[in-house]
Amino acid sequence: MSSNEPHVAKIAALIGDPARANILKALMDGRARTAKELAQIAGVSPQTTSGHLAKLSDGGLLSLAKQGRHRYYHLANAQVAAAIESLMALAGERILPKHHHHTRVAGALRAARTCYDHIAGKLGVCLFDQLVARGCILPASEDGGGEAEDFVVTTAGRQLFSALQIDVDTLANGKRRFARACLDWSERSPHLAGSLGAALAERCFELGWLERRRDSRAVTLTRAGQAGLAQHFDLTPDQIAAAMAEVH
Amino acid sequence: MSSNEPHVAKIAALIGDPARANILKALMDGRARTAKELAQIAGVSPQTTSGHLAKLSDGGLLSLAKQGRHRYYHLANAQVAAAIESLMALAGERILPKHHHHTRVAGALRAARTCYDHIAGKLGVCLFDQLVARGCILPASEDGGGEAEDFVVTTAGRQLFSALQIDVDTLANGKRRFARACLDWSERSPHLAGSLGAALAERCFELGWLERRRDSRAVTLTRAGQAGLAQHFDLTPDQIAAAMAEVH
DNA sequence: GCAACAGTTCGGTGGGCACCGAAGTCTCCG
DNA sequence: CGGAGACTTCGGTGCCCACCGAACTGTTGC
Numbered sequence: 071m072s073s074n075e076p077h078v079a080k081i082a083a084l085i086g087d088p089a090r091a092n093i094l095k096a097l098m099d100g101r102a103r104t105a106k107e108l109a110q111i112a113g114v115s116p117q118t119t120s121g122h123l124a125k126l127s128d129g130g131l132l133s134l135a136k137q138g139r140h141r142y143y144h145l146a147n148a149q150v151a152a153a154i155e156s157l158m159a160l161a162g163e164r165i166l167p168k169h170h171h172h173t174r175v176a177g178a179l180r181a182a183r184t185c186y187d188h189i190a191g192k193l194g195v196c197l198f199d200q201l202v203a204r205g206c207i208l209p210a211s212e213d214g215g216g217e218a219e220d221f222v223v224t225t226a227g228r229q230l231f232s233a234l235q236i237d238v239d240t241l242a243n244g245k246r247r248f249a250r251a252c253l254d255w256s257e258r259s260p261h262l263a264g265s266l267g268a269a270l271a272e273r274c275f276e277l278g279w280l281e282r283r284r285d286s287r288a289v290t291l292t293r294a295g296q297a298g299l300a301q302h303f304d305l306t307p308d309q310i311a312a313a314m315a316e317v318h
Numbered sequence: 319m320s321s322n323e324p325h326v327a328k329i330a331a332l333i334g335d336p337a338r339a340n341i342l343k344a345l346m347d348g349r350a351r352t353a354k355e356l357a358q359i360a361g362v363s364p365q366t367t368s369g370h371l372a373k374l375s376d377g378g379l380l381s382l383a384k385q386g387r388h389r390y391y392h393l394a395n396a397q398v399a400a401a402i403e404s405l406m407a408l409a410g411e412r413i414l415p416k417h418h419h420h421t422r423v424a425g426a427l428r429a430a431r432t433c434y435d436h437i438a439g440k441l442g443v444c445l446f447d448q449l450v451a452r453g454c455i456l457p458a459s460e461d462g463g464g465e466a467e468d469f470v471v472t473t474a475g476r477q478l479f480s481a482l483q484i485d486v487d488t489l490a491n492g493k494r495r496f497a498r499a500c501l502d503w504s505e506r507s508p509h510l511a512g513s514l515g516a517a518l519a520e521r522c523f524e525l526g527w528l529e530r531r532r533d534s535r536a537v538t539l540t541r542a543g544q545a546g547l548a549q550h551f552d553l554t555p556d557q558i559a560a561a562m563a564e565v566h
Numbered sequence: 567g568c569a570a571c572a573g574t575t576c577g578g579t580g581g582g583c584a585c586c587g588a589a590g591t592c593t594c595c596g
Numbered sequence: 597c598g599g600a601g602a603c604t605t606c607g608g609t610g611c612c613c614a615c616c617g618a619a620c621t622g623t624t625g626c
Contacts, residue, residue: 077409079339086331153404161325
């Protein structure tokens with residue numbers, strides 16, 4: 071009588087709580103979010119959210135990716151998304167109902183945003199990739215297992231950053247961790263973090279290459295910024311624009 | 319903020335109770351069942367089941383067809399079945415897990431069975447259709463709205479039944495309701511009920527045309543029955559056999 | 567080291583709901 | 597009409613669980 075154990079009921083009960091349902095709906099776009107963001111979306115306290123997230127993970131609906139003091143939750147697999155989608159269809163809800171309302175903000179967030187004090191989003195990933203491709207930074211030989219990898223700056227990189235009036239040596243001798251890869255969960259690729267990443271972002275704001283927006287971590291790449299970054303990172307302005315374009 | 323109302327959560331919570339999940343799973347084959355049957359399947363008392371069924375109906379997951387003192391519940395539409403199927407897939411449950419185990423009984427039940435005291439299943443529907451097609455019975459002019467339609471027997475029908483030694487006049491004057499259409503929920507078509515339907519079934523058993531089985535409402539159509547019904551209902555034995563064959 | 571912050575665990579409270587017994591409604595049948 | 601049976605409604609009990617405040621762990625940055 072193994073079919074008598076109410077397995078479906080357990081899964082459905084997990085989705086059947088309003089707070090948890092909101093969490094799952096918010097994750098339907100395939101991106102990952104921190105527990106705090108999800109708490110705000112769910113409309114309950116962080117403690118309660120933590121419990122919900124633990125239940126959803128135990129139930130196999132969510133997966134967890136630890137990163138520093140953040141914990142990124144995302145849907146475990148496509149089956150989960152399919153099940154929720156069919157429930158939303160039954161409930162007469164629009165699939166991804168908030169998308170039109172927030173598309174511009176979400177798109178902008180995905181294109182370029184700050185991650186604490188450094189640059190994330192497609193722009194951040196693009197710049198990081200270029201730094202690696204041109205041999206400006208190299209992974210420190212920590213042998214793969216580490217969670218957030220550390221990097222060193224090569225001679226080529228030193229030239230690039232000094233051209234931007236960023237003093238690599240001072241930063242490298244500072245107490246703060248110097249250069250590390252920060253996994254970007256909207257792009258599933260790393261971008262540059264640490265004091266070097268923060269200095270780069272700060273310089274971009276000083277030069278008017280990036281501008282902050284209100285009430286959002288999204289940033290705008292100005293025309294001057296597009297030209298300046300293209301020049302210093304050995305890219306064409308078109309390449310930067312293409313990297314930031316929404317494929318979706 | 320209409321998207322903030324947790325509609326999905328309500329639907330999922332409906333499926334999230336073990337008793338209700340068992341009910342829904344049992345109805346996944348598309349057939350309808352009475353509240354009592356579902357109570358047994360769910361493993362709870364009839365009162366509790368009644369509450370569950372009311373909730374599921376209010377939530378749009380089940381539809382109700384009243385018929386006499388029975389109330390047949392079935393899945394409201396294919397969307398509901400799709401949603402439950404995706405949840406079962408998530409839970410790692412076999413779709414329609416009991417099907418192989420019960421296929422033979424279910425097939426026999428569907429081919430020919432008793433419904434209280436008259437003939438139901440594919441055979442019952444076949445005979446009823448033929449009675450209507452040959453003009454043996456006609457709907458009493460009740461103008462469509464009635465739940466279970468009443469019928470009158472024509473002269474042609476009188477001949478047919480008297481050839482079977484069934485006295486139509488005596489039955490028509492009896493206190494019991496004479497001839498009515500009983501909706502057959504495995505076939506979604508009506509079959510003949512009332513005192514006339516009961517008399518026909520009784521005569522079939524007397525003549526050895528039908529034989530009861532143990533522990534089931536299924537009945538077996540004998541070779542003699544196939545020939546006899548074919549003759550009296552103006553059908554060929556092949557037509558009867560084809561009507562009773564499982565398409566599924 | 568210390569402050570700040572993300573996130574979790576623990577304890578206690580409260581509300582919602584599944585459950586059953588008993589009683590009521592409706593239909594069928596003789 | 598009266599009895600039987602299917603099903604529902606009502607009332608009361610008990611349990612589960614969502615919720616938050618407070619305290620704890622672990623990471624980041626100065």
